Structures are given as structure tokens and as C-alpha cells.
Amino acid sequence: MQTFKKNDGASWNRGVWKIFGVDENNISCEHPCDSLRRLWMISDFNHLLKCFRTSTLDDRLQEFKTPYGTVKKRHWEALLEEENYRQPNMKIAYKLTPAHLNPKGFQAMNVPLATEVFGHEVSVAMAHYQPMCNKLKDSTPTQKFIDLIFNLVQAMSSRIPRDALYVKDDCRNKQAILKFLQFFEDWEKFEKKIPVSRSTSVGLKVTLRATLEILDMLKDVCDFKYLMTATLSQDPLERFFSVMRYSCGGNDHPDPKMFAQVYRLASSFSLIRPPRECNVSGTDLLKSLVDAKEVLTSSNKDSKGLWLQSIDDMLESTELILKGSSIDTDHDYNEAVTSDAVQSYIAGYIVRKLKKIVKCVNCLQCIQMSAEAGKKLQRNDVICKMDLYGGLLFASNELFSLTKQLEKCVLRAISKNLTNLETISDISIELKKEVLLKVGCFEHEYKLTKKIIDIYIVMRAHFLVKSANRRYDEAKIKTKTNRKNAKLLS
Ligand SMILES: [Zn+2]
Known part of the structure; x- marks a missing residue:
């Protein structure tokens, strides 16, 4: 049996490394109690990543040179601007917020903030907007840099066998780690002073090399097939x-x-045990749980029924509510627009959802487009760039146009009010003003269109709730800091 020891990047832990004689050239040592075993030192990868993010995306630094070219912080900022961060339109890099670029206080310790700033969708979005946006014209090095870190994060945080680290040389994750080590070596040769601190760079190199050595050891000695790298972090x-x-x-x-x-x-302690001296007896507890569940489902059924009924009304009614009244145009202060590329990506997702329920071959032909035809269309740019693992679907022109109509209605509905309880009915009022396209074969046209509207609007409502919650949280944090500042002044 061999052992490895993990710790975070604190200086006293590095002292231990020194005592054991571990540095970037020598990443393991003899086990102090057993001369047959080796002892590897590993730093917490998430901690290293946070340090890496903080030092590279520093406000005082703004840009730095790498073997790929100059990476600039303003590319991330330009992307936020380009995608109208504050607006409710759908975005490619939907996770990116200003807090990712300038984490404050405890946000600096938040791991998702550090991983998402190097997300795949961020580099895809940069590539997509590059031809249109002047500020992103020179962002190719930044995209390459993001992809490099993204692949490394994927390789170092695998939790399931499919994503795990394998010994074979064509393993994607192993390649990612080797590529990063090579990049780091080139970088240090290329630039005299890289923005990453000495302790972080040593930590990264030792940790990554140790990971690869542990993988080989586990294969040779213990006959393991793979290594799930999330277990190497400090969390477990x-x-x-x-x-x-x-x-x-x-x-x-x-x-x-x-x-x-x-x-x-x-x-030897079993975690599954009934609570002792609990004041609710077993049968009562069960009953209350079952009852609560029924209350939820029945109320859900009612509102769901009403919603489906309203779609029915909309599709059946031939007369339209006259649109373009003066009140409507006067109050259109919110100019959010979802771009065609993002819309097409979402339409592809709708195809994926529909494929599970639609059995009719003609209908399937109506909603989907072949990959060859799809790749030629400009609107599918994001899908082609996003297709890291393959399997993304292309929506037909009919389905795409329908979702575009629906999106317009959604954005119009929320431009008048903020997201609230009435939003869904606002949306259905807006929908009634449009002549919606029908999608599907002659026989199922009505049913399929209804299903698409249902899926799309419900999905969109989920997004809206998420962004509303985020706005609400931001407002709360602002009030909190204002209060704190007021206290300090008085
Ligand atoms: Zn059909």
C-alpha cells in the first residue's frame, strides 16, 4: 500500500513539504514508517485554482503574456457587456457575473466562482462574438487560455467513472493535465516573471505530477482501472x-x-436508524409525509390544467387581440433581445426533449434538421462551437421560428413588469397577440405545437425565476453593505 498526503496551500503545510524534502523536482519521498512505501504530497486543487484565478485576473494586472499570446481581463468584461448581463435575454455564458471577475470578501473562497470564470461556454461565447465585437477581436489567446484551464479543471474534478482519469495515453483528461504542465513549463521559459506566485506554481506542478504518478501506482500495484480525481481534493x-x-x-x-x-x-455504525425517542410515531410520520405530498400534487395539477387550457384557447381562437396599442409601445423600456445563435441552441435542446416523447416519424422530421444541413447555417454557430462531447441536435427552421416567436412574447411580457406571480398569465396574453406557427405532421400538428409551447414557456419560466432570485440576492447584499457602512460612519 502506498499513501499520499493532501493539504491546502497554507505556509505551514509547505513547511512540512520542506521537511520531507518535497519540491517541484522531487514530488514523493519514502514513507517514514515503512521503507517499501512512498509518500506523495498533494495540495488541494480547488485552493490552487482559486489562487491561480486571483493572481491572473487581478485588476492591477489587467493583461499578461503567455505562449498563446496576450490574455486580457477586459475580454471577460467585454463579454458581460456584449451579452447584456442585466437583461433577461438568454445568454451563452449565462453563469458569468461581475462577481466572477472581482470577487469580494468571502466570494474569493467560493470554488464555483473560480471554475465558472474558466467555463467552456465562456470561451465559446468569446469565439462567437469575436467577429462582431471590436473589444473581442484579439481574444483568441484568452479563449485558448480558458480552454486549457477548463480541461484541467474537468480532469481534476471527476466524480464518475466515465470522466475519470485512465492510464491509457489517449485519455482526454490525462492529455489535459500533460498539456497544462507543458504550457506552464513553456510559460516560465517565455516570461521571466509570470503573474502566478511561486507557492501556487510549485503547488500546481507537484500536485499534477503526483496525480499522474498515483494513477500509475494504483494501476501497477493495486490493479485499479481508473482514478476519480475529486477524491484527491481536500473536501473528502x-x-x-x-x-x-x-x-x-x-x-x-x-x-x-x-x-x-x-x-x-x-x-461499524449504521447511519440508517430510526430516531430514538422521537415524538412522532412511525405511522403518523409516514401519514403526514404522504398527506403533504398529495396537497402539493393536487394544487399543481389544477394550475397545470389551467395553463394547458390557456394554450388550447390560444391555438383554437381565430381572432387576435389587436397589438400595438399606444400604451404598449410607450412602456417598452426593456430592450432585451435573445440572439439567433442562442435561440437555435435552445431550440436544439427542445428537439432533445421532444425526441423522448414523439414517436411519429413525420413529426420528428418536422422538428429536426440533419447535422450536415445544420452545420451550414449561421444560426447554429454556437452549437458547432459548443459540441465538446458531441450529440447536440439541430432544430428545423419551423421549430426555430416558433421558439423565436415564443421568446419574443416572453421578453415582451417581462419588459412591462418584473418577474412575479402574474408573469405566466402576462406571457399567455402576449402569446394571444401572435399568430403562432404550427409545427408537426398534419395529423399531430395541434398536439405537438401545444407540447412545444408548454415545454418552452415552462423552461423559460425556470430561467426567469433564477435570474429574479439572483437580482434579489444582489439587492440584499447591497443593503447589507450599505447598513454596515452607515454604522461605521455614525
Ligand atoms: Zn406526426
Whole structure:
């Protein structure tokens, strides 16, 4: 058996590395208790990534040179601007927010903020807007840089066998780690002073090389097929210690003896046990759970029925509500527009959802477009760029136009009011003003169109709720800081 030791990037942990004689040239040492075993040192990858993000996307730095070219922070900022961050339109890099670029206070410790700034969709969005946006004209090095980090993050955070690290040389994740190590070496040769601190760069190199060596060792000695790299981060260790300390009762700082005892107990302790001396007896608990569930489903059914009924009314009614009244045009202050490329991507997603339920061959032909024909169309640019794993679908022109109509109605409905309880009915009022296209074969046209409208609007409502919640959270944080500042001044 071999062992590895993981820790975060704090300086005292680096002191341990020094004592064991571990540095970037020598990443493992002999186990102090057993000369047959090796001891590897690993730093927490998420912590390293956060340090890497903080030092590369620094406001004082703004841009830095790499072997790929000059990477600039304003490319990320230009992207936020280009996609109208504040507007409710659908976006390619939908996760990116200003907080990703300038994390404040505790946000600096947030792992998703660090991984999402190097997301695949960010580089795809940059590539897509590059021809149109002047500020993104020179963003090719930034895109390459983002892709490099994205692939590395994927390789170092695998949680399922499919994404795991394999020994074979054509493993995508292994390639990603090797590519990053090579890039780092080139970078240090290319530039005298790279923006990444010495401790972070040593940590990254040692951790990545140790990961590859542990993988080889696990294959040779233990006959493992793959390594799920998420287990190498510090989280599982922290989880384990928190369970242990929690189990010690009032004593938060158990001594080694007590720790060993509790560990033995915990190893044989079954977690699935009915709560003792619980004031609700088993049958009552079950009943209340079942009842609560029924309440939810029945109310859901009612509102769902009403919604489907309103789509029916809309499709059946021949007369249109006259659009373009003066009140409507006066109040159109919100000019959000979802671009065709994003719309096409979403339409492709609708095709994927429909393929599971639609059995009719003619209908399927009406909603989908072949990959060869799809790739030629300008509107499918994002799908082609996004297709990292393959399997994305292309929507037919009819379906695309229908979703475009629906999106227009949605954006018009929310331009008048913020997202609230009435939004869905606002949307259906807007829908009634349009002559919606019908999609599907002659026989199923009505049913299929109804289904598409249902799926699309419900999905869109989910997005709206998410962005509304985000706005609400931001407002709350702002109030909090304002209050704090007021206190400091008074
Ligand atoms: Zn059909």
C-alpha cells in the first residue's frame, strides 16, 4: 500500500513539504514508517485554482503574456457587456457575473466562482462574438487560455467513472493535465516573471505530477482501472474530520486516543436508524409525509390544467387581440433581445426533449434538421462551437421560428413588469397577440405545437425565476453593505 498526503496551500503545510524534502523536482519521498512505501504530497486543487484565478485576473494586472499570446481581463468584461448581463435575454455564458471577475470578501473562497470564470461556454461565447465585437477581436489567446484551464479543471474534478482519469495515453483528461504542465513549463521559459506566485506554481506542478504518478501506482500495484480525481481534493478529508469531531459529542478537540476510538465506532455504525425517542410515531410520520405530498400534487395539477387550457384557447381562437396599442409601445423600456445563435441552441435542446416523447416519424422530421444541413447555417454557430462531447441536435427552421416567436412574447411580457406571480398569465396574453406557427405532421400538428409551447414557456419560466432570485440576492447584499457602512460612519 502506498499513501499520499493532501493539504491546502497554507505556509505551514509547505513547511512540512520542506521537511520531507518535497519540491517541484522531487514530488514523493519514502514513507517514514515503512521503507517499501512512498509518500506523495498533494495540495488541494480547488485552493490552487482559486489562487491561480486571483493572481491572473487581478485588476492591477489587467493583461499578461503567455505562449498563446496576450490574455486580457477586459475580454471577460467585454463579454458581460456584449451579452447584456442585466437583461433577461438568454445568454451563452449565462453563469458569468461581475462577481466572477472581482470577487469580494468571502466570494474569493467560493470554488464555483473560480471554475465558472474558466467555463467552456465562456470561451465559446468569446469565439462567437469575436467577429462582431471590436473589444473581442484579439481574444483568441484568452479563449485558448480558458480552454486549457477548463480541461484541467474537468480532469481534476471527476466524480464518475466515465470522466475519470485512465492510464491509457489517449485519455482526454490525462492529455489535459500533460498539456497544462507543458504550457506552464513553456510559460516560465517565455516570461521571466509570470503573474502566478511561486507557492501556487510549485503547488500546481507537484500536485499534477503526483496525480499522474498515483494513477500509475494504483494501476501497477493495486490493479485499479481508473482514478476519480475529486477524491484527491481536500473536501473528502474535511468531511471525514467534521463527522469525527461531530461524533465526539461536546469535545470538539479529541485527543488521538479518543479519535481512534470514535473512528472505530464510526466504521461499524449504521447511519440508517430510526430516531430514538422521537415524538412522532412511525405511522403518523409516514401519514403526514404522504398527506403533504398529495396537497402539493393536487394544487399543481389544477394550475397545470389551467395553463394547458390557456394554450388550447390560444391555438383554437381565430381572432387576435389587436397589438400595438399606444400604451404598449410607450412602456417598452426593456430592450432585451435573445440572439439567433442562442435561440437555435435552445431550440436544439427542445428537439432533445421532444425526441423522448414523439414517436411519429413525420413529426420528428418536422422538428429536426440533419447535422450536415445544420452545420451550414449561421444560426447554429454556437452549437458547432459548443459540441465538446458531441450529440447536440439541430432544430428545423419551423421549430426555430416558433421558439423565436415564443421568446419574443416572453421578453415582451417581462419588459412591462418584473418577474412575479402574474408573469405566466402576462406571457399567455402576449402569446394571444401572435399568430403562432404550427409545427408537426398534419395529423399531430395541434398536439405537438401545444407540447412545444408548454415545454418552452415552462423552461423559460425556470430561467426567469433564477435570474429574479439572483437580482434579489444582489439587492440584499447591497443593503447589507450599505447598513454596515452607515454604522461605521455614525
Ligand atoms: Zn406526426
